[in-house]
Amino acid sequence: MELLSSTKSFGGWLKRYKHESVSVKSEMTFAIYLPPQAETQSVPVLYWLSGLTCTDENFTQKAGAFRKAAELGLAIVCPDTSPRGTDYPNEHDSYDFGSGAGFYVNATVAPYSNTYHMYDYVVQELPKLVESHFPVTDKRSISGHSMGGHGALICALKNPDVYQSVSAFSPIVNPTQCPWGEKAFTGYLGEDRAVWTEWDATCLVETAEERLPLLIDQGEADNFLVEQLKPEALEAVCEKVGHPITLRRQPGYDHSYFFIASFIDEHLEFHSKALS
Numbered sequence: 001m002e003l004l005s006s007t008k009s010f011g012g013w014l015k016r017y018k019h020e021s022v023s024v025k026s027e028m029t030f031a032i033y034l035p036p037q038a039e040t041q042s043v044p045v046l047y048w049l050s051g052l053t054c055t056d057e058n059f060t061q062k063a064g065a066f067r068k069a070a071e072l073g074l075a076i077v078c079p080d081t082s083p084r085g086t087d088y089p090n091e092h093d094s095y096d097f098g099s100g101a102g103f104y105v106n107a108t109v110a111p112y113s114n115t116y117h118m119y120d121y122v123v124q125e126l127p128k129l130v131e132s133h134f135p136v137t138d139k140r141s142i143s144g145h146s147m148g149g150h151g152a153l154i155c156a157l158k159n160p161d162v163y164q165s166v167s168a169f170s171p172i173v174n175p176t177q178c179p180w181g182e183k184a185f186t187g188y189l190g191e192d193r194a195v196w197t198e199w200d201a202t203c204l205v206e207t208a209e210e211r212l213p214l215l216i217d218q219g220e221a222d223n224f225l226v227e228q229l230k231p232e233a234l235e236a237v238c239e240k241v242g243h244p245i246t247l248r249r250q251p252g253y254d255h256s257y258f259f260i261a262s263f264i265d266e267h268l269e270f271h272s273k274a275l276s
């Protein structure tokens with residue numbers, strides 16, 4: 001691992017690293033915020049998955065999370081949103097597919113199947129790396145925004161033993177049924193829609209073996225709400241199968257990091273409680 005920067009914040013340290021990833025076969029960058037408590041003890045970790053067009057820096061610069069993370073003694077790890085080391089045809093042409101849009105799945109369609117294994121990277125490789133290099137415990141929670149909110153939901157629903165808690169801001173809850181998801185899943189997973197259901201949070205809730213409670217905040221003035229996000233689909237299936245969900249519709253808030261910053265403290269408290 002190579003340290004790219006180290007910045008003091010609220011008594012703790014925000015550090016950025018790059019490293020060679022086995023899962024995505026290229027160099028990856030991630031950020032970790034270590035609260036002041038990490039100077040003397042191991043602390044639990046919240047993984048944050050960002051949305052379309054983001055890098056590790058959107059959350060660290062815009063969410064305003066570090067005052068509360070320092071108070072709670074919570075480390076926060078922010079990976080990038082896709083591999084960056086390749087140049088496949090059309091990979092960098094659109095904001096909702098390819099670079100910056102890995103959707104936290106393991107791609108099976110060439111050429112993306114060579115490197116776009118963001119699910120393996122987030123669930124397996126990155127925690128192993130973090131837990132072997134930093135003063136952290138093996139207690140993990142996961143959260144994210146939009147594409148990353150959905151990423152957090154599927155990581156937790158597929159691995160309830162790996163995470164103590166999960167939350168999301170404005171998640172794409174049912175990617176098999178919206179334009180962003182249909183485009184990404186066709187490109188990464190192929191034409192067989194039956195395969196897609198293994199990567200769709202709303203479908204996974206139907207068959208979940210453990211029922212980790214879901215906390216979701218959704219702005220009611222979000223431009224993407226009706227066409228892409230559709231939280232009512234997840235709410236309906238949770239009600240049908242008895243999966244615990246707290247879906248908070250927040251009047252006036254849009255899709256931006258101003259929304260995330262307004263409620264991030266409550267999500268950090270939710271995770272800290274589960275992690276303690």
Ligand SMILES: N[C@@H](CCC(=O)N[C@@H](CSC=O)C(=O)NCC(=O)O)C(=O)O
Nearest residue numbers: 051052053054058095145146147148257
């Ligand atoms: N075309 C728009 C859409 C990009 C956008 O809104 N990205 C969101 C995530 S959307 C779902 O995953 C985001 O987090 N943007 C970064 C930020 O710092 O706000 C555009 O390119 O603006």
